Amino acid sequence: MAGFKNDAKIAINVLLIACLLVMSQPRVVSALTCDELVPYLWPCMTYVEGTGPLTDSCCKGVKDLNDKTKNSQDRRAVCNCLKKAASCNSVAKSKIVSGIPSKCGINIPYTISSSTDCSKVK
Known part of the structure; x- marks a missing residue:
């Protein structure tokens, strides 16, 4: 049973990382x-x-x-x-x-949400 839970956690991690990796914005030219x-x-x-x-390593x-x-274009791409x-x-x-940003004492110019309008990020 413990092996199944570990396998499920690994699968979730892989899925989350895959979501990040496949989400590049080809029309946005950015350093990031x-x-x-x-x-x-x-x-x-x-x-x-x-x-x-x-x-601390997360923060x-x-x-x-x-x-x-460093600039609005990078911030929009990350957003x-x-x-x-x-x-x-x-x-x-x-x-x-x-x-996470506020708990780490970091101010970012937008809310991390699926409904954020990243085009308005300065």
């Missing part, structure tokens, strides 16, 4: 692509899944990603990736994800 977000956000996975605490990844978005990833998750997980 959806697949480049994975290393920054991977430390947050156990927290999002409810299997671990919000860690560092979110901060580093936020710092890397679009996160928006699409949020649409792949349950409502409960989406609420957990959207709360």
Whole structure:
């Protein structure tokens, strides 16, 4: 039974990462692509899944990603990736994800949600 639970967790992780990887925006020319977000956000996975605490490494990844978005175009690209990833998750997980920046003390210029209008991100 424990093996089944671990297999299910692995499958969920793979699905979440796959959602991030296949969501590139070919019409948006940016230094950042959806697949480049994975290393920054991977430390947050156990927290999002409810299997671990919000860690310093998760907050560092979110901060580093936020710092890397130097212009509106980058911020919109990241917003679009996160928006699409949020649409792949349950409502409960989406609420957990959207709360991470504020819990880490990081101010991002949009809400992580499947309904965010990323075109308005400055």
